[in-house]
Amino acid sequence: MTQKASKLVIVTEKVLLKKIAKIIDEAGATGYTVVDAGGKGSRNVRSSGQPSVSDNFSNIKLEILTRNRDIAVKISDLVAAQFFDDYSGIAYICEAEVLHAHKF
Amino acid sequence: MTQKASKLVIVTEKVLLKKIAKIIDEAGATGYTVVDAGGKGSRNVRSSGQPSVSDNFSNIKLEILTRNRDIAVKISDLVAAQFFDDYSGIAYICEAEVLHAHKF
Amino acid sequence: MTQKASKLVIVTEKVLLKKIAKIIDEAGATGYTVVDAGGKGSRNVRSSGQPSVSDNFSNIKLEILTRNRDIAVKISDLVAAQFFDDYSGIAYICEAEVLHAHKF
Amino acid sequence: MDFLSDFFMRFGAQLQSPTLGFLIGGMIVAALSSRLAIPDAIYKFIVFMLLLKVGLKGGIAIRESNLAEMLLPAAFAMLMGILVVFIARYTLAKLPKIKVVDAIATGGLFGAVSGSTLAAGITVLEGQNIAYEPWAGALYPFMDIPALVTAIVLASIYTSKQRDTTDEAFSKQEYLSKKGGTLVKYGGQQDITASGYPSEQGSNTDERVKIWPIIKESLQGSALSALLLGLALGLLTRPEPVVDTFYEPLFKGLLSILMLIMGMEATARLGELRKVAQWYALYALVAPLLHGFIAFGLGMIAHYATGFTPGGVILLAVIAASSSDISGPPTLRGGIPSANPSAYIGASTAIGTPVAIAIGIPLFIGLAQVLMSS
Amino acid sequence: MDFLSDFFMRFGAQLQSPTLGFLIGGMIVAALSSRLAIPDAIYKFIVFMLLLKVGLKGGIAIRESNLAEMLLPAAFAMLMGILVVFIARYTLAKLPKIKVVDAIATGGLFGAVSGSTLAAGITVLEGQNIAYEPWAGALYPFMDIPALVTAIVLASIYTSKQRDTTDEAFSKQEYLSKKGGTLVKYGGQQDITASGYPSEQGSNTDERVKIWPIIKESLQGSALSALLLGLALGLLTRPEPVVDTFYEPLFKGLLSILMLIMGMEATARLGELRKVAQWYALYALVAPLLHGFIAFGLGMIAHYATGFTPGGVILLAVIAASSSDISGPPTLRGGIPSANPSAYIGASTAIGTPVAIAIGIPLFIGLAQVLMSS
Amino acid sequence: MDFLSDFFMRFGAQLQSPTLGFLIGGMIVAALSSRLAIPDAIYKFIVFMLLLKVGLKGGIAIRESNLAEMLLPAAFAMLMGILVVFIARYTLAKLPKIKVVDAIATGGLFGAVSGSTLAAGITVLEGQNIAYEPWAGALYPFMDIPALVTAIVLASIYTSKQRDTTDEAFSKQEYLSKKGGTLVKYGGQQDITASGYPSEQGSNTDERVKIWPIIKESLQGSALSALLLGLALGLLTRPEPVVDTFYEPLFKGLLSILMLIMGMEATARLGELRKVAQWYALYALVAPLLHGFIAFGLGMIAHYATGFTPGGVILLAVIAASSSDISGPPTLRGGIPSANPSAYIGASTAIGTPVAIAIGIPLFIGLAQVLMSS
Ligand SMILES: Nc1ncnc2c1ncn2[C@@H]1O[C@H](COP(=O)(O)O)[C@@H](O)[C@H]1O
Ligand SMILES: Nc1ncnc2c1ncn2[C@@H]1O[C@H](COP(=O)(O)O)[C@@H](O)[C@H]1O
Numbered sequence A, B, C: 001m002t003q004k005a006s007k008l009v010i011v012t013e014k015v016l017l018k019k020i021a022k023i024i025d026e027a028g029a030t031g032y033t034v035v036d037a038g039g040k041g042s043r044n045v046r047s048s049g050q051p052s053v054s055d056n057f058s059n060i061k062l063e064i065l066t067r068n069r070d071i072a073v074k075i076s077d078l079v080a081a082q083f084f085d086d087y088s089g090i091a092y093i094c095e096a097e098v099l100h101a102h103k104f
Numbered sequence D, E, F: 001m002d003f004l005s006d007f008f009m010r011f012g013a014q015l016q017s018p019t020l021g022f023l024i025g026g027m028i029v030a031a032l033s034s035r036l037a038i039p040d041a042i043y044k045f046i047v048f049m050l051l052l053k054v055g056l057k058g059g060i061a062i063r064e065s066n067l068a069e070m071l072l073p074a075a076f077a078m079l080m081g082i083l084v085v086f087i088a089r090y091t092l093a094k095l096p097k098i099k100v101v102d103a104i105a106t107g108g109l110f111g112a113v114s115g116s117t118l119a120a121g122i123t124v125l126e127g128q129n130i131a132y133e134p135w136a137g138a139l140y141p142f143m144d145i146p147a148l149v150t151a152i153v154l155a156s157i158y159t160s161k162q163r164d165t166t167d168e169a170f171s172k173q174e175y176l177s178k179k180g181g182t183l184v185k186y187g188g189q190q191d192i193t194a195s196g197y198p199s200e201q202g203s204n205t206d207e208r209v210k211i212w213p214i215i216k217e218s219l220q221g222s223a224l225s226a227l228l229l230g231l232a233l234g235l236l237t238r239p240e241p242v243v244d245t246f247y248e249p250l251f252k253g254l255l256s257i258l259m260l261i262m263g264m265e266a267t268a269r270l271g272e273l274r275k276v277a278q279w280y281a282l283y284a285l286v287a288p289l290l291h292g293f294i295a296f297g298l299g300m301i302a303h304y305a306t307g308f309t310p311g312g313v314i315l316l317a318v319i320a321a322s323s324s325d326i327s328g329p330p331t332l333r334g335g336i337p338s339a340n341p342s343a344y345i346g347a348s349t350a351i352g353t354p355v356a357i358a359i360g361i362p363l364f365i366g367l368a369q370v371l372m373s374s
C-alpha cells in the first residue's frame, strides 16, 4: 500500500531556513526534513558571516515529499523566484514512494 | 556493471537509532548511512528532551540500500509497526543503481 | 522547464573529502553537496582516529548532480579506483530533474 | 505575624541572587525571540561539569562521614520519588481530558531530579553560608531512580490492562473490517498509514515489566553517570587538588550560564505546553512546591531524629521540588513510549523548573531559617 | 620631533602585547594551511562570554554612575555609525567597478561594531592600567544599530530607484522576448534558470523601508543580545560574586583564543576578498583608522566638555575603527540581499579587523597618551 | 631489595593520583555502557588548550635558556622516534598473521607522541614537585615527526617492492581472466565491485617517497600546530599574563577531563582491537614500557653528560612510551592507506595510552627517584 510521491530537494543558504519553511507550509506540503550541508557551486561564497575556519557547513539541504508533483514544482518556483537571484541555491526533484507516514 | 537497488529512507527520532539499526541488520541489509536531521511533520514534537534552544536537530535520517525491494519494504514495515504508533517518523523508497560497493 | 540529471551519491571516509572534491571538479561537474554522516558497512571501521566516544559521525555523504550520466559514472569510477581498495565507501546513482540552478 | 514578615523579608532577599537573575534573564531573552544561543556542546559540558563536581564533593565528604547518617535522608528521598508518581496518578490523571499515561509520565519527571536545580540550590546555600551535608548531593539517585521506575511500571501495568480490554473489542471489529480488505483506510486519499499493523505488535507477548533494565537505563544516563563517576572518584582517589583549583571555582559561573539556558528553554517549551490540556500548567505550578513541602517535612523529621542539618533539609526539599530536565525525558520516552512528550517535557521545563528554582529555593531557605534557626 | 618619537616608542611597545601576538599567530597558522581548528561551538561560546562580561561590567557601572555623562559619548557613537555609511557611499561607491549596494553594505559593516575588537581594546587598556568609564562598552549598540539601519535604508532607496529605471527599459524588452516563448533562455543548453522569474517579485509592491524591523533584527542578534542581557543583569541584579570569580578572570584568556580565531579567519577570508575589486582592500586598510581618528576627535570634545576619560576616548575610537564580524553580516545578508557578501565580509574580516586591532588600538592609545596625558 | 621495596612504594603512591583516577574512571564508565559523552567540540578544545599551554611554557622557557642544552635530548628524541618504528618492523611484523604494513603503521603510531600523555606526565611531575626543563615539552615534534616519516617511508618501500612482485604474477592472471569478460567477478550475485580496477592505479607510476610532504602534513596537524604556535608565541611575544591567569590554572582540570575521555575511548576501541590478531594487544602492552626504558637510558646519558634534569629524563621516557592518539592516526591513514586502522588505532588507544599513563608515568618517576635522587 504505497503512495507515489515527488521528493523536492533544495540546497541553499542556512539564513533562509525560516522563510523557506514558511513557503513550504503555505504551499500545503505535509512536512519537510532538513540537514546541515556544505558544498560548492557556481558562487562558492557560503555567506552568513560564520567563521569558515571553524564551520564550513553553512548550507542546508531541505527535502520535501509531496503527493503531487505540482506542489513540489510550485514550492521550488517560489523559492527560486524569491531568493535565487541573491542567494546560492539549487533545486531538483526525484521520484519516491512513501511507505509509511503519519500524515501524507 | 551496475546493480539496481532500492533505497529506503527513514526519518525518525534519534532515540530509536540503535533499535532500528538492529532491525536493519537482522533483515539482512548490508549496511546503512545515517545523518542528523531536523524537520517538521504532523507531530512537530521532536521529543528526547534535548534543549531545543541549543539544538533543533534531533531527528535522524537513515538510508538503506538493498538489492531487493522486499527487504526494504520489510524493514520499513517492521520499523513502522514497532515505532510509528508512538514516535514521529516517515518512510519512503527510491530507486538507485549501485556503482561501487565493498559488499552489496 | 526542467533538466534531467543523474545524481551520484558517494558515502565514504571524511579524510578523503578534499581529494574527492578535486576529482569532481576535474571531471567537469558544476558542484557538489556534502553532509556529515555515520553508518555501517562491510568494514565497520570509521578510521580517522577521531574519538568515537565523542563523535560517531566520521563518514561524509557527497551528492553530485550531473547533466550527463557519463560524468557521474566517471567520477564514481575514479573515486572507487583510487580509494575503495583502502577506504570504506559506497557509490550509487539516482535519477533527478533539476528545476532551478545557477549553473548546471 | 512576626514569623510571616520575617519569612517574606528573607524570601525577598533571595530574589536578587544572580542565579535567579540569569534564569529570568534567559526567559526574557527567549521571549523577545533573540537569536542568542548557547551551543549544545557547551550546554552538555556544563551539565557534566556541575554534576561531576557535586559527585566529587559528595564522594570526598562520604570518605569522612558516618554513612549511617545518610540512611534516613536516603530512605526519605526514595519515598518521595515513589510518592510523587502516585500523587500524579491520583490527582493529575483523574482530571478531565488528561490521558493516564501522560499523567504518569509527568509524575515520573517531577519525581525525578534536576541536576541544574540541585546545583542552583547548592550555590544559593553557599552564597548564604548555610551549612549542609556535603553528601546531600548524593541523595539525587535515591529519589531519581525510584521515581522513573515507579512511573514506567505504573504505566506498563495500566497499558497492559487497557490492551486486554481493547483486544476483546478489537477482535470483533477486525472480523468486520476484514471484509473491506484493508484494516486501516480512512477516506479515499488515505491509503498509506504510519504503523501499518496497529496493535499487532503487543498482541501475544506476555510483558511483565522488568525493573532492573529501567534502573540500568537510568544509571547509564549522562546525568547520573557523571554524578556517580564523581562520587566514585571522590571516594576512591584523592582528587582534592583538581577539585579545589578547577571544579569548585568554575561551579558558580557555569551554573549562571546553565540558568540562562534553562530560562531560554523554559520560554521555548511554553509553546509545546500550550498544545496540551491546561491542567498540566496548573500541576507544574503547584506540584514542585507541594513536593518540596512534603520533603521538607520529612527532612525535619531527620533533623530532629539524626541531626540532619537545615541545609540538608533544604536540599532534600529542593530535589523533591525539582523535575528532571536532562536525564529523565529520554528514559521516559523509551519507557513509556505512548506518553506524549509535549505534556511532560513542557510541564517540567517550561514551568516546573523555573518554579522550583525561582520560588522553591528561596521559599525553603526562608522556611528553614524561620523554623530551624533557633 | 619629541612628540613623534614619544609616540612611536609607545606604539612599538603595544606591538608586544599577547592580544596582538595571538591575532598574528592565527593569521600565520592559517597561512601555513594548518589543520588547527577551534570548534564552532567554542567560538560562539567565547563571543558570548566576552560580550556578556562587557555588558555585566557596564550594567554594574551604570548603577553607580551619572547617566548624563553617557549622553554626549552616546550621541557621538550614533553620529559615527551613520557617518561611516555615508563616507562609504560617497567614496567607495564612486570608485570604478564597485557596485553601489556592495559599497553601502561594506560601509554598514564598518560602521557596525566588533565585539572582539572591543574586548581586545578593553584588555589592552587594562593591561596598561589606563582608566576608562566602565559603561563605555555600552556605547556598542549606539553605534552598531544606526550603522546597520542607515546602510539598509540607503541600499533600499538606491535599489528601488534603480528598479524604477530598469522596469521601464525592461517592459519593452519583455514585449519583444515574449514572442520567443521563454523569457530567459541563453544558448541551447541553458534551459533552466536559477530564479525563473527575474524581477517579477518586486514588480508591483510598494516597498517603503521599515526601520523598526531592522532595529529589532539587530537587537535580536546573538552579539547584541548577549551584551544587552549582561547590561540588564548588571543593572538589575547583584551579579558581582559571579562576575568577579568567573567572567572577569576568564576574560583575558578567552580573548586570546578569540584573537587566534580572528587571525585564522582573516587569512581564510583573504581568498574571498581577492575575488572582488581591489578597492575593497584599500578601503579596509584606510577606513578603520580614518573612522577611529574622527571618533577620537569627537571623543576629545567630550573629554574637554564633560570629562570623558582618555580611556573612554580610546574605546570610542576603537569601536569606530572596528568593523562587525559576528552580528553584522547576517543582518546585512538579510537586509541587503543583493549585495555580494564576499565584498563586505572579506573586507571586514580579512583586513578591517586586523587593522583595527593591530594598528588601531596601539595607535589610539599612543595618541591619547601623547595628547591627554598632561 | 631495598631498591625494589623503595621503588614499589613510590610506584604505589602514584596510583592514587587524580590523573590516573580519571583515566580508569573513564574506562569503567564506558565499560558499563554509560551514555555519558563529552562533546567532540570540548574534546578538541581541551587538546588545543593543553598543547598550546605546553608550547607557551616551552617558548617562554627557551627564551631564557641555553639552547645548546636541548641538543642532546632533541637528538635522542629523534633517535627514539626512528628506532621505535624499526623495532616494530623487526618484531611485530615478523609475527604470524601480521600484515607488514599494519605492523609498520603501528610502529609509527607508537613512535609518535601523545599530547594527552605528555600533559599527564607534566601534571604528575608538578604534583610531586619534581623539577624539569620547561622546554622538555618542545621535544614532542623531534620524536613525533621522525617516527611518522620513518613509518610512511618504510611502508612505501615495502609496498612498492610487493607490487613489483605481484605485477609479474598478475599480468599472467590478467591474460587468462580477460577472456571471461570481467576482471573481477565472484559468484553469480557479485557483479559490482568496490574499486572496479584493482591495482591499475599504481601500475606505471614511479613513486619515490617524498619526505617533505610527510613532514609538512605532520606539522599542519592540529596537535603539532597548537604546540608550535604556543612555542612561537612564548618565544616571540610576552604572553606571561595570560598564561599565568588562564592557561596555567586551567591545565590540571582540563587534563582530568581529557583523561576521562581517553579512558572512555580506550574501552570503546577495545572492540576494534579484538578483531585483529592478538599480537597487537601484546605489543601494545609491552612496547610503551620498552620504549620508555630505552628513552630513560638515553635520558640518563644526557643527565650525566649535560645535566639534563631527572624530571626531563622522565618526560623523555614518557613521550617515548606514549603513542599518538590525535594527530598520528589521520597522518598514517593518508600516508599508509593500505594499513588497517583497526590494528594501529586499537592498539594505541585501547592499550598503549592507558599503559603509558597508568604504568609508564609512575614507573619512570619511581625509577628516577631511585636512580637519580642522590
Ligand atoms: N551540480 C551540483 N551537484 C550537487 N550540489 C550542487 C551542485 N551545484 C550546486 N550545488 C549545491 O548548491 C549550493 C549552491 O549552489 P550555487 O548557487 O551554484 O552556488 C552549493 O553550495 C552546493 O551545495
Ligand atoms: N512531507 C514530508 N516531507 C519530508 N519530510 C517529512 C515529511 N513529513 C514528515 N517528514 C519528516 O518526518 C519527521 C516525522 O514526521 P511526523 O511523524 O509526521 O511528525 C518530520 O520531523 C520530518 O523530518
Ligand SMILES: Nc1ncnc2c1ncn2[C@@H]1O[C@H](COP(=O)(O)O)[C@@H](O)[C@H]1O
Binding pocket: B029, B030, B031, B032, B033, B034, B063, B064, B065, B066, B101, B102, B103, C011, C012, C038, C039, C040, C041, C042, C043, C044, C045, C059, C087, C088, C089, C090
Ligand atoms: N547497504 C548500504 N546502504 C546504505 N549505506 C551503506 C550501505 N553499505 C555501506 N553503506 C555506507 O557506506 C559506508 C562504507 O561502507 P563499507 O565500505 O562497506 O564499510 C558505510 O559506513 C555506510 O555509511
Ligand code: NA
Binding pocket: D109, D110, D111, D112, D113, D114, D291, D319, D320, D321, D322, D323, D324
Ligand atoms: Na523531584
Ligand code: NA
Binding pocket: E109, E110, E111, E112, E113, E114, E291, E319, E320, E321, E322, E323, E324
Ligand atoms: Na565601526
Ligand code: NA
Binding pocket: F109, F110, F111, F112, F113, F114, F291, F319, F320, F321, F322, F323, F324
Ligand atoms: Na612514542
